[in-house]
Amino acid sequence: MSISLFAYHGQPELRQIVIDHISHLASQGFRSNTTKGSDHTNGFLEALADGSSDPAVAFQKTGFPYPLLQICESIFKGLPTKQAAAFAIELVQTAQIDADISDVAFHFLEWMIEDSLSTHGRSGLQFSAKDKGLVLAKLAQMQCDVSSAAIIKKLTRQAKRHDLPIPTSDEKFVLDALHLVLGGSSAGSAVDWIADLAPDPEAKYALFARKLIELVKTA
Structure with a gap:
């Protein structure tokens, strides 16, 4: 039996913070505001973790376990830019605080x-x-x-x-x-x-996203 892991650690305030943050980054084309410079584009992990690529930080923000974060990252990077942004926004909006996402x-x-x-x-x-x-x-x-x-x-x-x-x-x-x-x-x-x-790998990533x-x- 797996350990239950709830999206956003069951905290509605944290969920809204993540949704607002991802929506803002999407409006900016996911450009980084870190020392990497404005030409750098955040991946999904970096977007969640304020520029860090540390999955532990992304987990703290979302409650998403590491394998799930890895899957999200690969799908995000495999999609065209606009589709990737739409995927990121829909994903964080879809996850509810009472959802056990461990499996x-x-x-x-x-x-x-x-x-x-x-x-x-x-x-x-x-x-x-x-x-x-x-x-x-x-x-x-x-x-x-x-x-x-x-x-x-x-x-x-x-x-x-x-x-x-x-x-x-x-x-x-x-x-x-x-x-x-x-x-x-x-x-x-x-x-x-x-x-x-x-x-058509892009179509496959789109299927994976859905x-x-x-x-x-x-x-």
């Missing part, structure tokens, strides 16, 4: 990997991960029942006990991939990896 990153990545698996197949995903950094490269060699063996055994026992289908090889691969990505703090890299597989906001809305 949003998990559910988003699970959906993303399952969707990509149906399109590219397991071998296609593993081959494409080879040059995507040390953590994702492990997917290329990963056996479907190694890194999350305990989880798979538990799910298999539960399935048999309740007369449910035993997890398939693809389902095991998804669980292994999630275990690897979340455990290695590579949620953002995973988003970029899957987007790069698409014929899905993430949907998950935040229903949290």
